[in-house]
Amino acid sequence: AQSVAQPEDQVNVAEGNPLTVKCTYSVSGNPYLFWYVQYPNRGLQFLLKYITGDNLVKGSYGFEAEFNKSQTSFHLKKPSALVSDSALYFCAVRVASMIKAAGNKLTFGGGTRVLVKP
Amino acid sequence: DGGITQSPKYLFRKEGQNVTLSCEQNLNHDAMYWYRQDPGQGLRLIYYSQIVNDFQKGDIAEGYSVSREKKESFPLTVTSAQKNPTAFYLCASSIRGDRGYEQYFGPGTRLTVT
Numbered sequence: 001a002q003s004v005a006q007p008e009d010q011v012n013v014a015e016g017n018p019l020t021v022k023c024t025y026s027v028s029g030n031p032y033l034f035w036y037v038q039y040p041n042r043g044l045q046f047l048l049k050y051i052t053g054d055n056l057v058k059g060s061y062g063f064e065a066e067f068n069k070s071q072t073s074f075h076l077k078k079p080s081a082l083v084s085d086s087a088l089y090f091c092a093v094r095v096a097s098m099i100k101a102a103g104n105k106l107t108f109g110g111g112t113r114v115l116v117k118p
Numbered sequence: 119d120g121g122i123t124q125s126p127k128y129l130f131r132k133e134g135q136n137v138t139l140s141c142e143q144n145l146n147h148d149a150m151y152w153y154r155q156d157p158g159q160g161l162r163l164i165y166y167s168q169i170v171n172d173f174q175k176g177d178i179a180e181g182y183s184v185s186r187e188k189k190e191s192f193p194l195t196v197t198s199a200q201k202n203p204t205a206f207y208l209c210a211s212s213i214r215g216d217r218g219y220e221q222y223f224g225p226g227t228r229l230t231v232t
Contacts, residue, residue: 009158032218043122043208043223044161051218090160096216105176106221108153110160 002027004093006109014117019081021112023074023091033074034092034106035065044090050074051096061085081116088113121145122224124209129229131203139194139227141209148214150192151221154178155206164207167192168214196229203231 003026013019025031032051036044048059055067065076074091092106122143131137143150149168153161163176167186181200186192192211196203206228210221 034220036223041206041226041228043124043225044210046220046222049218049220094218096218105151105163105166108161110158 002031002093002095002107004091004107004109006089006091006112008112009110010113010115012115012117013081015083016080019076019078019085019114019116021076021089021091021114023076023109025072025074025091025093027093027095030096031074032094032096033065033067035059035063035074035076036090036092038088038090038111047076047089081114083116083118086114086116122209122211122222124207124224124227126227127225129227131229131231133231134198135231136198137196137203137229137231139196139207139209139229141192141194141224142190143192143209143211143222143224144190145211145222146189147211147222148189149212150186151210151212152176152182152184152192152194153208153210155208155226161208164194196231203229205229 005024034049035047038044047063048057050057050067058064063078088111090111091109094106125140151166152164162178164182165184167173183195208226209224212221213219
């Protein structure tokens with residue numbers, strides 16, 4: 001079984017300040033980890049992913065995330081938040097599998113709403 | 119929303135009616151997915167398909183049905199057996215295989231049943 005927890009329903013931050021959105025995961029095996037962003041009444045947009053290699057992953061719009069295996073975390077970060085970053089953010093996980101038939105089923109966290117104030 | 123279209127954007131139905139949501143992709147992806155999104159609950163997987171003419175139930179398949187007759191299309195039918203069908207429905211697709219391929223999402227269909 002695999003699961004994702006996003007412990008904060010909402011994060012408030014002033015424009016120009018650092019932004020962090022937390023995510024912890026649980027899988028039986030090595031994880032693939034993803035971050036998506038959703039604007040109101042829209043689909044999800046892919047931000048970044050961790051597959052293997054460097055623990056610090058850089059993605060779209062200046063976002064980055066750090067994979068921490070010992071803490072089973074994959075927190076999303078942005079050094080300087082913009083008002084336009086206000087949106088709903090989802091973390092997702094799946095276990096790496098050598099079986100192609102396992103497919104690409106993702107398990108999503110409940111989402112964290114980010115509000116960046118001017 | 120990258121190559122995936124969902125129609126219509128808003129859909130209204132009376133209770134007891136079946137309704138079919140459209141999902142089309144031009145990304146040449148083998149795998150397609152349907153999710154349901156409710157406030158405060160994130161996304162839950164309804165059905166997924168890894169290849170034409172094959173699909174599997176997700177976590178909340180009861181009251182839903184799908185077909186995958188063409189690679190580009192994965193329609194979802196919300197039947198009258200679905201107890202609480204009002205929700206935001208999202209379709210996604212991805213490359214099939216185990217390289218950690220991300221899913222690409224459509225813009226969604228908001229279904230309201232009264």
